[in-house]
Amino acid sequence: MKEKSGLAGKRILAVDDEPDILGSIEDILEGAILDTAANYETASEKLKENRYDLVILDIMGVNGMKLLEESVDRNFPTVMLTAHAIDPETLLACIRKGAIAYLPKETLPDLDELLTEIFSAHERGEPPWKLLFERLGVFFDERFGPDWKKKDKAFWTEFEVTYQVGKGIQERLMHDERITGKGV
8 A cells, every 4th residue: 555645735736748747746645735737827827826835847848937936926835846957057047046946857756755855844944955965966966967066166155055045045035924924
């Protein structure tokens, strides 16, 4: 008997233009309250009409970077899941736009575990990116080459101090009712 997802009961939006990927996410996140969308328009409407605990976005085929902006504007923790946009520039853009993680689709077999850990870190106020780089740093180094951070050395040096990013995190925090309700 298959175990329920570590995100059981959480409301999640998964967006991907590949039906088999959406089907896999549905199977993997059994027990989560999962909405799906296969295109930008449907996803954008769902983002406007609903509240989500977590949003999972493909980058290619669904205008995932635009959806990331919309999701962050609504203060939804957002994870990018991609196969074709695995490169240092897209990773950096996702960080700057406020994603809490960037996962290659090769991690689908471990998706529930990774998302549960990332979401839990986010909920505790710990940097999910630190966890992500601890878990997938070797993958990124192998995929991008050992010197992939040299191009944007200043950014990565500052980022690795806290694993927080200025604008993306600040923007999300400005919309976070848990923080704004405290007068911060």
